Amino acid sequence: MSLYQVQKLLYQIHNQLDLRAQFNAAPAPVMAEYKLSEDEKRALLDKDMGVLFRMGVNPWLLLQYANITGVNTPDYLRQIRGETS
Amino acid sequence: MGKIVLGLAAPHNPNITSRPDSMTDDEKHRVFGAFEQLRKSLSEASPDCLLILTTDHMTNFFYNNNPLFCLGVADTCEGPAPKERARLGVANATLKVDTQMARGLLQYGIDNDIDFAYSQEMILDHAYMVPLNFITPKMDLPIVPLHIGSLLPPCPTSRRCYQIGKQIADYVEQQYDGRVAVLASGSLFSDVGGPTMGWVDTPFDMEFLGLVKDGNADEFAKRVTPETLKKGGVATELLAWVTLLGSIGNVKASFVDYVWAKQWGSGAASFAVWNPAKL
Numbered sequence: 358m359s360l361y362q363v364q365k366l367l368y369q370i371h372n373q374l375d376l377r378a379q380f381n382a383a384p385a386p387v388m389a390e391y392k393l394s395e396d397e398k399r400a401l402l403d404k405d406m407g408v409l410f411r412m413g414v415n416p417w418l419l420l421q422y423a424n425i426t427g428v429n430t431p432d433y434l435r436q437i438r439g440e441t442s
Numbered sequence: 443m444g445k446i447v448l449g450l451a452a453p454h455n456p457n458i459t460s461r462p463d464s465m466t467d468d469e470k471h472r473v474f475g476a477f478e479q480l481r482k483s484l485s486e487a488s489p490d491c492l493l494i495l496t497t498d499h500m501t502n503f504f505y506n507n508n509p510l511f512c513l514g515v516a517d518t519c520e521g522p523a524p525k526e527r528a529r530l531g532v533a534n535a536t537l538k539v540d541t542q543m544a545r546g547l548l549q550y551g552i553d554n555d556i557d558f559a560y561s562q563e564m565i566l567d568h569a570y571m572v573p574l575n576f577i578t579p580k581m582d583l584p585i586v587p588l589h590i591g592s593l594l595p596p597c598p599t600s601r602r603c604y605q606i607g608k609q610i611a612d613y614v615e616q617q618y619d620g621r622v623a624v625l626a627s628g629s630l631f632s633d634v635g636g637p638t639m640g641w642v643d644t645p646f647d648m649e650f651l652g653l654v655k656d657g658n659a660d661e662f663a664k665r666v667t668p669e670t671l672k673k674g675g676v677a678t679e680l681l682a683w684v685t686l687l688g689s690i691g692n693v694k695a696s697f698v699d700y701v702w703a704k705q706w707g708s709g710a711a712s713f714a715v716w717n718p719a720k721l
Binding site for chain 1: 499500501504505506523524525593594633634635636637639640676707
């Protein structure tokens with residue numbers, strides 16, 4: 358369990374465009390490079406913004422993850438607010 | 443010796459350059475008009491350098507190494523960041539750094555109990571490049587970038603920022619040889635990525651812009667409590683304004699404007715100009 362490792366992954370795919378492309382094509386091998394729990398991996402793969410938000414991921418960084426993975430802003434906000442769509 | 447001749451505050455909302463169509467014609471007119479006012483003020487003040495106060499947006503700094511205050515001290519700085527070049531709508535530029543000031547301020551800090559971090563390679567992300575794009579379109583004014591950590595909590599206190607602003611003014615008066623303009627880049631209320639994103643607390647913004655109009659810097663700094671920063675959203679960019687006010691003092695702004703484009707999904711655009719030299 359490491360919030361830091363989750364955020365490190367998000368930070369690195371936010372800044373490193375080649376790593377971002379690799380992640381978007383196949384996330385699992387990229388995630389394997391970070392010390393993530395099964396719950397964390399699942400939340401990332403599911404693009405579960407609510408779980409990631411409640412885990413404590415920095416909101417500005419989480420919004421970048423939503424943009425990278427194609428989650429639109431209304432959906433993102435519904436998820437972090439815990440509203441059902 | 444030196445003198446702070448101008449203060450400017452402007453937003454760095456990337457939508458302004460990346461998605462100008464996120465504004466109505468009226469909003470565009472007002473936002474670009476306010477930036478034009480700032481550009482003219484800067485041109486008339488004819489400073490030797492522009493000190494830029496803002497926060498890095500996880501470009502140079504992250505939780506592995508996160509300075510609360512960091513000066514860019516290399517001969518030049520480049521922007522925008524690679525991650526935002528494709529969409530930001532601001533051309534790549536290499537800006538000259540006023541190293542007399544950047545390194546002088548660093549040393550002044552060491553001698554006077556401010557432990558600034560410093561960087562020999564600070565990339566200028568949109569927080570620098572969006573306002574620069576409008577107020578120095580030729581990107582030819584030497585800058586000093588000062589990152590004030592506002593996006594990766596915990597953040598500095600308002601008290602500390604205000605004090606550092608005052609010490610910057612002391613440094614300029616005592617040791618710098620030239621005319622300085624200071625830019626605070628950032629919004630007041632701004633919850634980008636947070637649960638209230640898309641909404642703006644306009645009474646919050648009006649309270650602080652009111653103090654700017656009245657020239658009540660001391661009260662502005664005092665009201666930016668930890669609770670205020672929490673209420674102000676995730677970006678806490680008020681701290682850049684507080685630092686600027688420390689450097690300018692209790693001077694009434696000569697120009698204030700405010701535009702909230704509701705499609706932005708982030709804070710409203712607050713603008714201000716101070717002319718301390720005209721007192």
